[in-house]
Amino acid sequence: MQQSLNQPKxxxxxxxxxxxxxxxxxxxxxxxxxxxHAFKIWFSTLLQYAMVESxxxxxxxxxxxxxxxxRMTAEKLGKHISDDSIASTISLITQLPxxxxxxxxxxxxxxxxxRIVALTNGSTDTVKKQMDYAQISxxxxxxxxxEEVQSYKPQAKAxxxxxxxxxxKAKDAMLIAAHPWDLAGGKAVGMxxxxxxxxxxxxxxxxxxxxxxxxxxxxxxxxxxxx
Amino acid sequence: MQQSLNQPKxxxxxxxxxxxxxxxxxxxxxxxxxxxHAFKIWFSTLLQYAMVESxxxxxxxxxxxxxxxxRMTAEKLGKHISDDSIASTISLITQLPxxxxxxxxxxxxxxxxxRIVALTNGSTDTVKKQMDYAQISxxxxxxxxxEEVQSYKPQAKAxxxxxxxxxxKAKDAMLIAAHPWDLAGGKAVGMxxxxxxxxxxxxxxxxxxxxxxxxxxxxxxxxxxxx
Numbered sequence: 457m458q459q460s461l462n463q464p465k466x467x468x469x470x471x472x473x474x475x476x477x478x479x480x481x482x483x484x485x486x487x488x489x490x491x492x493h494a495f496k497i498w499f500s501t502l503l504q505y506a507m508v509e510s511x512x513x514x515x516x517x518x519x520x521x522x523x524x525x526x527r528m529t530a531e532k533l534g535k536h537i538s539d540d541s542i543a544s545t546i547s548l549i550t551q552l553p554x555x556x557x558x559x560x561x562x563x564x565x566x567x568x569x570x571r572i573v574a575l576t577n578g579s580t581d582t583v584k585k586q587m588d589y590a591q592i593s594x595x596x597x598x599x600x601x602x603e604e605v606q607s608y609k610p611q612a613k614a615x616x617x618x619x620x621x622x623x624x625k626a627k628d629a630m631l632i633a634a635h636p637w638d639l640a641g642g643k644a645v646g647m648x649x650x651x652x653x654x655x656x657x658x659x660x661x662x663x664x665x666x667x668x669x670x671x672x673x674x675x676x677x678x679x680x681x682x683x
Numbered sequence: 684m685q686q687s688l689n690q691p692k693x694x695x696x697x698x699x700x701x702x703x704x705x706x707x708x709x710x711x712x713x714x715x716x717x718x719x720h721a722f723k724i725w726f727s728t729l730l731q732y733a734m735v736e737s738x739x740x741x742x743x744x745x746x747x748x749x750x751x752x753x754r755m756t757a758e759k760l761g762k763h764i765s766d767d768s769i770a771s772t773i774s775l776i777t778q779l780p781x782x783x784x785x786x787x788x789x790x791x792x793x794x795x796x797x798r799i800v801a802l803t804n805g806s807t808d809t810v811k812k813q814m815d816y817a818q819i820s821x822x823x824x825x826x827x828x829x830e831e832v833q834s835y836k837p838q839a840k841a842x843x844x845x846x847x848x849x850x851x852k853a854k855d856a857m858l859i860a861a862h863p864w865d866l867a868g869g870k871a872v873g874m875x876x877x878x879x880x881x882x883x884x885x886x887x888x889x890x891x892x893x894x895x896x897x898x899x900x901x902x903x904x905x906x907x908x909x910x
């Protein structure tokens with residue numbers, strides 16, 4: 457199967473958890489709710505309602521959905537959280553370090569002539585701030601936000617938008633993510649896929665395996681470089 | 684706003700949590716993972732992947748997705764759970780009691796000539812077993828499963844299928860659920876909506892309010908009966 461894949465011309469990176477380490481945000485949410493699962497519950501509710509909005513043709517910004525679902529999480533856990541505290545917690549999303557393998561691997565991909573872009577459910581403004589803070593902006597030809605198509609991943613529109621803007625065929629592009637639900641969307645439009653096994657990320661057993669299942673971006677570089 | 688609503692001819696009930704009390708299942712999952720949030724994390728992951736499948740035009744049965752996401756939850760929480768234990772846990776879904784208000788309220792709706800159906804993400808076979816176990820089958824004109832359209836709520840298809848089978852206009856039907864994501868789907872196709880505020884269920888603040896927000900079905904009956 458892998459033999460028949462083209463060498464990808466374009467690498468499309470998911471941002472949160474795939475490139476950036478969310479631990480700082482996770483810790484803040486766990487501390488403010490005094491609950492070790494509060495982050496998991498919130499992030500899962502956030503993704504759920506982003507999908508609900510896409511399915512029912514609504515659209516609020518990812519930050520607004522983030523705040524609304526943080527409020528829901530607090531209520532579910534029987535905690536109180538002030539609006540100020542919600543805002544300051546959510547703002548941590550723009551102050552996250554990259555995972556340790558990221559900078560080095562991006563540099564290698566770039567010097568081997570891969571085209572590199574990012575595609576995130578976050579806003580255009582947020583992803584710019586994130587990449588600047590993480591000091592990895594220079595590696596990206598372009599930062600795409602689904603904001604421009606008002607439809608969240610894993611809707612086909614989100615991926616098709618990147619492919620169409622760059623005039624690249626789906627089979628020549630690879631989606632790289634730590635989230636199986638994101639890869640399900642990429643696969644559905646015909647992209648190649650790579651699952652990055654970040655700690656706490658588990659593959660969805662009913663989804664056809666990703667083309668590559670790797671520990672980190674360093675390993676992905678080695679595998680692609682050998683092809 | 685409410686004055687302009689027709690008296691609903693058809694009441695479409697969601698099943699899990701809305702009619703049936705999931706505590707037995709919740710307890711079993713919490714015990715087997717020794718974790719008080721394991722059920723929340725699982726149920727949220729289950730809904731998330733049911734939506735992912737609909738969005739990406741895949742389809743596995745709700746029970747299969749339930750088992751797969753229970754396995755993912757175990758792995759995320761660093762626990763082991765055997766296939767036998769997964770199967771026996773999931774099978775508890777057919778042995779749930781109704782919430783205390785349910786039987787009485789259904790009887791009142793029926794004797795006041797409301798047409799009553801159920802619409803569930805669970806399979807046809809499961810919902811039949813559930814209603815028999817809960818001893819409330821007799822109140823339902825028909826039990827609808829999204830299995831028949833291979834697309835999970837909140838996709839429009841799921842609701843439109845019920846309306847089209849019964850030849851009822853959306854505005855003459857009311858969707859009754861304890862889950863805001865379900866009501867978002869009903870609203871999107873033009874149905875009236877009622878949110879049942881079951882314990883632990885929190886409304887999604889970015890969704891336009893349901894036509895009725897009530898504590899239980901008894902209160903819903905009283906409100907509708909006054910119109």
